[in-house]
Structures are given as C-alpha cells and as structure tokens.
Amino acid sequence: MNLDTSPKLACPDLLRLGGEHPVLLGSRCTDCGEVYFPASEGCTRCCSTAMETFALGSFGTLWSWTIQGFQPKSPYNGGEAEADFQPYGVGYIEMPSGVKVESRLTLADPAQLKIGMPMVLVLLPYRQVPGEAPVYTYAFAPA
Amino acid sequence: MDNEVAIIGIGMHPFGRTDALSGQQQGAHAVREALKDAGIEWKDVGVAYGGSQDGGNADALSNQLGLTGLPFVNVANGCATGGSALASVIAAIQSGMAEIGVAVGFDKHPRGAFNPKPKDWGLEDWYGETGLMLTTQFFALKTRRYMFEHGITDDALVRIAQRAFRNGALTPHAWRRRELSYAEIAESMAVNLPLRKFMFCNPAEGGAALVLCSAKHARKYTANPVIVKAAVMRTRHHGSFEVFNPGLAAQQSPAPTVMASRAAFEFAGVGPQDIDVIQLQDTDSGSELIHIAENGFCEHGEQQHLLASGATDINGRLPINTDGGCLANGEPVGASGLRQVIEICTQLRGQAGQRQVPGTPRLGYTHVYGAPGVSAVTILQAG
Numbered sequence: 242m243n244l245d246t247s248p249k250l251a252c253p254d255l256l257r258l259g260g261e262h263p264v265l266l267g268s269r270c271t272d273c274g275e276v277y278f279p280a281s282e283g284c285t286r287c288c289s290t291a292m293e294t295f296a297l298g299s300f301g302t303l304w305s306w307t308i309q310g311f312q313p314k315s316p317y318n319g320g321e322a323e324a325d326f327q328p329y330g331v332g333y334i335e336m337p338s339g340v341k342v343e344s345r346l347t348l349a350d351p352a353q354l355k356i357g358m359p360m361v362l363v364l365l366p367y368r369q370v371p372g373e374a375p376v377y378t379y380a381f382a383p384a
Numbered sequence: 385m386d387n388e389v390a391i392i393g394i395g396m397h398p399f400g401r402t403d404a405l406s407g408q409q410q411g412a413h414a415v416r417e418a419l420k421d422a423g424i425e426w427k428d429v430g431v432a433y434g435g436s437q438d439g440g441n442a443d444a445l446s447n448q449l450g451l452t453g454l455p456f457v458n459v460a461n462g463c464a465t466g467g468s469a470l471a472s473v474i475a476a477i478q479s480g481m482a483e484i485g486v487a488v489g490f491d492k493h494p495r496g497a498f499n500p501k502p503k504d505w506g507l508e509d510w511y512g513e514t515g516l517m518l519t520t521q522f523f524a525l526k527t528r529r530y531m532f533e534h535g536i537t538d539d540a541l542v543r544i545a546q547r548a549f550r551n552g553a554l555t556p557h558a559w560r561r562r563e564l565s566y567a568e569i570a571e572s573m574a575v576n577l578p579l580r581k582f583m584f585c586n587p588a589e590g591g592a593a594l595v596l597c598s599a600k601h602a603r604k605y606t607a608n609p610v611i612v613k614a615a616v617m618r619t620r621h622h623g624s625f626e627v628f629n630p631g632l633a634a635q636q637s638p639a640p641t642v643m644a645s646r647a648a649f650e651f652a653g654v655g656p657q658d659i660d661v662i663q664l665q666d667t668d669s670g671s672e673l674i675h676i677a678e679n680g681f682c683e684h685g686e687q688q689h690l691l692a693s694g695a696t697d698i699n700g701r702l703p704i705n706t707d708g709g710c711l712a713n714g715e716p717v718g719a720s721g722l723r724q725v726i727e728i729c730t731q732l733r734g735q736a737g738q739r740q741v742p743g744t745p746r747l748g749y750t751h752v753y754g755a756p757g758v759s760a761v762t763i764l765q766a767g
C-alpha cells in the first residue's frame with residue numbers, strides 16, 4: 242500500500258497513523274476503567290462522564306466473522322457498480338483490553354477465517370472510484 | 385389474582401403484500417376483526433394503544449373506525465411496539481381507566497432490507513458508508529459467535545427454517561406457504577454466513593389487534609377468554625450484544641430477553657417446563673436458535689439435539705412458532721408481536737386447525753426481541 246501522501250480516511254478520528262501500524266483510538270472511563278470503541282462521551286457501565294482518550298492498539302484476535310454477500314444500500318458508498326460488487330469480510334476483533342471492535346476484514350474466504358486467529362490493523366481502500374482519490378477505512382488482516 | 389386482564393377478541397389482516405391497502409387500512413381491518421370476535425363495537429372501547437414503524441400513526445385509525453373521543457396513544461418501540469401496546473392496555477384496564485381496551489399494531493415497509501441511517505442511531509456516517517451498518521450482518525456475527533461458544537453446527541440453522549416453512553404451509557393466513565427442503569435452505573444464497581437467504585424473514589405488511597377487558601368480566605363477551613398471566617418488557621444493560629455496535633464491551637452481560645423472560649416467569653408463577661406452546665422472535669434462524677435458550681426452554685448448546693429430534697415441531701415437547709413465525713409470515717414490525725399473541729390465543733382456544741398443538745394446551749408464551757436491545761415477553765393461559 243503506497244501512502245506517500247496522507248490518505249483520505251472515512252473515519253480520521255478513530256485512527257492514529259505514522260507508526261509501523263495504524264492504531265485504533267477509543268476512550269476509557271476514568272472512574273471505572275471501562276473501555277469504549279469508538280470514543281464515548283459517557284460511560285454506560287457506571288454513568289460517569291469523565292472519559293479520556295485510550296489507544297486500543299493495532300493487534301487483536303478474531304472474535305466473530307461473516308461475509309457480506311450482497312451490496313449494501315445507501316449509506317454504503319463503496320461506489321462500485323452492482324455487477325462489480327465483491328463480497329467482503331466483516332468481523333469483531335477482540336483487542337487486548339477485551340473490547341471487541343467491529344471491522345472490515347481484508348479476507349472474504351470462509352476457509353481462511355477462524356475464530357481466535359491473530360489479526361493486525363491495516364488501512365483498506367474501500368472506495369475506489371475512477372477519477373477520485375481512494376477512500377480508506379480501517380480493516381483487520383491476518384497477523 | 386383478582387386484577388387479571390383477559391384477551392376477549394383477536395383480529396388480523398393477513399401478513400404479506402397487499403398493494404391496494406395502506407398500513408393504516410390493514411390496522412383498521414385487524415381492529416374490526418378483533419371487535420367482531422369479541423362481539424362488541426368500537427364505541428364500547430375505552431382506551432387504545434397502538435403503533436407502526438413505517439405505516440403512520442395508530443391514532444389515525446380512528447378516522448376509519450369512528451371518532452368516539454377515546455384516548456388513543458401512539459406507541460413507537462420498534463419490534464416491541466405490539467408488546468408495549470399490550471402492556472399499556474393491561475395497565476390501563478388494571479388502573480380502572482377503562483373497562484375495555486384495544487392494542488393494535490400494523491405496518492407497511494418498503495421492499496428489501498431495512499435501510500437505517502447512522503445519525504438516527506447516534507452513530508457517525510463512516511459506520512454506514514464503509515458497509516458495517518446492516519442488521520443481517522449483526523445477526524450473522526452474533527450467531528457465528530454463539531455457535532462457536534456452544535458447539536452448534538449449521539444443521540440447527542437449516543432445521544429452524546425448515547420447520548418454520550413447514551408450519552407456514554399449514555397456516556392459511558401465512559405469507560410464505562411453500563415447504564422448503566433441507567437442501568433448498570442449506571444451499572440458498574449466502575447472505576451473511578452462517579445465515580443464508582431462506583434463514584431470514586422479510587419486511588412485510590399486515591395488521592394485528594387484540595381486545596382486552598378485566599378477567600372477571602371476560603365471560604360476558606366470550607366463552608374462551610385467554611388470561612394474560614404476564615406481559616413484561618425490558619431493555620438492554622451495559623455489555624449486551626446488540627445491533628449497530630461498532631464496539632462491544634469487554635464483559636458480556638445477559639441479553640434483555642433473559643431479563644424479560646425471568647421476570648415474566650416469576651410474575652406468572654410458572655416455569656419454562658409448564659409452557660405448552662411457544663412463539664419466539666425468529667427474524668432469522670440464528671436469532672431463534674439463541675432465543676430458545678435465552679428464554680429458558682433449554683440449556684445453551686442443547687438446541688442442536690432438540691431441533692434434530694423434532695422436539696420443537698407441532699407434535700413435539702416444545703412446539704415453537706406453530707404458524708411459521710416471522711420466517712413464514714414476514715415482519716411488519718409494528719404488528720409482529722401481536723401476531724405472536726394471536727397465534728397463542730388461537731392455539732389455547734383449540735382453533736388452530738391443521739397446525740393445532742395436540743392435547744389441550746393451557747399455557748402459552750410469546751417473545752419479541754429487537755433493536756436497540758428491547759425484549760417483550762407474555763405468558764398466556766386458557767381462561
């Protein structure tokens with residue numbers, strides 16, 4: 242993946258770039274320690290509003306998965322023609338804090354996806370429309 | 385209990401597609417059928433609660449039924465709309481506000497999958513734009529994890545759908561009335577694995593209505609009232625695995641279904657082993673799979689054997705979704721929960737024809753579950 246210039250991101254607030262791997266950002270309740278993704282303004286566990294930014298990391302394990310077998314309707318904006326749609330993987334990744342992050346997967350082959358497999362955060366150009374800069378989102382790939 | 389409430393009239397507009405009628409017209413049709421069943425008129429009704437998701441306001445039904453001045457409250461609780469309307473009518477009758485009440489649900493959804501907008505759910509645009517905001521995805525992810533944790537295979541998912549369509553074929557008012565073979569289901573399009581095309585219900589249209597009154601007056605109106613032993617609604621706690629959640633908490637907590645079910649059994653003073661006929665939310669095979677255990681009808685993981693042995697069939701020990709459930713009837717969101725109650729009433733009255741549960745069922749159970757984490761349970765007893 243060539244990212245000489247800073248990539249156009251669908252969700253810039255969720256990511257910290259610049260290191261070897263992108264890092265996912267969430268928040269943590271400073272009263273009870275509960276961790277949230279994406280960042281939350283309040284803690285639904287203890288009802289506190291004292292939240293701080295929390296880096297969830299770049300590595301986790303596959304907690305559940307599916308294959309998106311049909312092209313979603315709007316607001317999905319992958320931009321491909323219906324005939325060109327390729328099924329994509331979606332999963333929850335369990336991060337070291339225990340939080341499970343819902344994410345696109347770089348794989349869409351059921352034979353290659355196993356609950357518990359190690360995964361790493363990458364950027365995925367989910368929208369590639371001719372004449373436009375590609376738009377990236379976060380995704381997990383086998384580590 | 386001398387404050388109990390009884391169902392004295394049931395009415396439906398068949399689910400499916402009725403291009404000529406609006407959702408409200410189908411709701412009004414259901415109310416008229418329920419009034420006829422109870423042998424009363426609209427002007428006898430003292431209070432009404434009702435709702436739809438996409439079919440407009442329930443109180444506008446008065447324009448068709450008659451402007452009698454009654455308090456008519458609009459309910460908007462997604463999949464729990466019918467359950468909430470029912471619980472509200474019961475409370476109104478118990479409070480002495482009215483002698484006779486009506487609960488009504490109806491809907492008319494656009495074709496195809498529901499099309500939610502991130503902002504309506506407190507989410508940012510990227511969640512929808514990048515292709516993560518789909519209910520079918522959620523059901524699949526939840527089912528996959530559940531099957532992994534409890535050692536369940538795809539066989540259970542196929543059998544749930546197969547039974548739904550088998551029962552639907554026996555149900556005159558069902559939408560999908562064609563039995564499907566095991567292979568047809570198991571080889572249907574991979575919508576969101578492990579869930580396939582014939583394991584999902586479709587949005588639909590229809591109406592369902594109930595007439596209720598105090599149980600001590602019920603026999604004035606009908607020879608076979610159905611007593612509401614419990615009608616409970618609960619919402620999610622922190623840590624529950626619900627739809628449209630980009631992140632799940634580190635520690636999972638019991639689902640709202642578990643809380644609603646426990647409260648209903650406690651309230652009714654009975655247990656899962658006492659129930660003779662069951663309706664469970666089956667927006668998809670995976671949801672029903674999970675709900676069999678969450679409602680206390682077996683331990684987690686036992687479903688595989690239960691389903692394979694036929695225990696959940698009409699002639700089995702735990703007859704589930706005897707009218708084909710959402711899979712065979714579709715899901716008009718506002719009406720769906722009341723359809724379940726109507727099917728149980730029909731079974732308890734012994735009027736279910738070809739799909740009648742044998743013996744004389746005395747106790748029935750209904751369960752709905754939906755976004756953003758609500759569940760409603762009723763326990764019903766032949767009066």
Ligand SMILES: [Zn+2]
Binds near residue numbers: 273287
């Ligand atoms: Zn907290």
